[in-house]
Amino acid sequence: MQVSKWGNSLAIRLPAAVVEALELHEGDDVDVVVAGAREFQIKKKPTSRELLERLRQYRGRLPADFTFSRDDANRND
Incomplete structure (x- = not known):
């Protein structure tokens, strides 16, 4: 490959x-x-x-013991 000038860039x-x-x-x-x-x-x-398709693979898949705490999520440490 050869490097060439392209505007102000290479x-x-x-x-x-x-x-x-x-x-x-x-x-x-x-x-x-x-x-x-x-x-x-x-x-x-x-x-x-492609990113959206990869993200859709995880839809609804949380560990059985997962719990969501709004207090923990919104805590400012």
């Missing part, structure tokens, strides 16, 4: 193999994080639809 083009592996499409959000002294990682951010 940009890289992702190789087709990376795009395919992460199933990226135009407009997708990605995180680029430093993974080491001279390494980085690219992670595809989940879409809002």
Whole structure:
């Protein structure tokens, strides 16, 4: 990959193999994080639809011994 100037920023083009592996499409959000002294990682951010679907998996699933205390929840320690 080659670093190029893009306005006031620097940009890289992702190789087709990376795009395919992460199933990226135009407009997708990605995180680029430093993974080491001279390494980085690219992670595809989940879409809002994917996050909502993951959240729905937990709907109504609380431990049998769970109790909710409004006093504990609203206490200012």
